[in-house]
């Protein structure tokens with residue numbers, strides 16, 4: 001796989017930004033932009049990566065989608081925020097069914113030029129693939145589902161250290177200090193290897209994938225003693241939030257009347273995916289399945305969706321309309337690269 005070196009527009013007082021993917025030259029370099037935040041803090045906010053009006057339009061489209069199930073949900077009537085009137089959304093705001101990963105609004109956010117450009121800068125290549133991940137639809141004051149308990153974790157296998165994946169989400173509604181959403185442990189990504197050396201014999205919190213590590217109370221205490229602080233990230237509609245997969249994080253529910261909507265956007269170089277993974281990814285695209293945040297389709301999500309303990313009759317395996325992509329976005333599915341390999 002060839003690597004295209006993109007020219008970054010960012011220059012610093014010490015010269016042009018370093019080449020290569022983020023962290024490839026250690027952390028003692030200077031970019032003069034959001035990449036410095038990711039390097040030092042483990043997360044960053046790209047203000048207005050999506051123009052505010054477009055972000056709010058995507059939020060409206062999510063409302064249209066929710067109302068379109070015809071289960072009685074009405075965006076202007078908070079009394080209709082109830083599982084009987086909504087598609088299945090868990091206590092963390094995750095919607096894992098209904099081919100939502102391939103809905104028009106989800107793909108529209110993934111195709112946003114500044115979002116793509118941001119990840120091109122991080123990996124110093126245009127040859128990227130994007131995850132077919134979910135959306136988060138967090139409504140406040142939900143009493144009809146379980147409470148959202150904190151589950152501080154990192155989305156990376158402790159046995160596979162180093163910078164491997166940058167996770168992201170585009171925030172679509174005003175998201176202030178009490179409006180729920182992403183909370184990160186600042187700077188802990190740089191302590192990840194040391195942490196796992198100390199905690200390598202501890203009993204692990206169960207996980208369905210090796211690429212998830214849950215922090216126990218003792219682990220959280222260790223981070224605290226090392227001076228790591230938990231930061232609730234605040235965002236406006238259209239802001240892109242990014243975090244290193246090693247950064248401990250979780251999400252909070254809104255404590256106000258403000259819902260929280262976002263679309264997860266995660267990109268990685270196609271060179272990081274195997275041919276077999278690209279084949280799985282192609283299948284996931286053609287069958288409009290979800291892949292979690294891993295763009296290399298490490299996992300394909302095909303879980304049953306329930307309504308009152310029975311298979312949800314409103315579950316669907318296809319989005320409302322067939323996926324339509326620009327040429328740029330089609331490359332992000334990895335399919336053109338797979339075809340090149342076969343040629």
Ligand SMILES: [Fe+2]
Nearest residue numbers: 153154155249
């Ligand atoms: Fe996570």
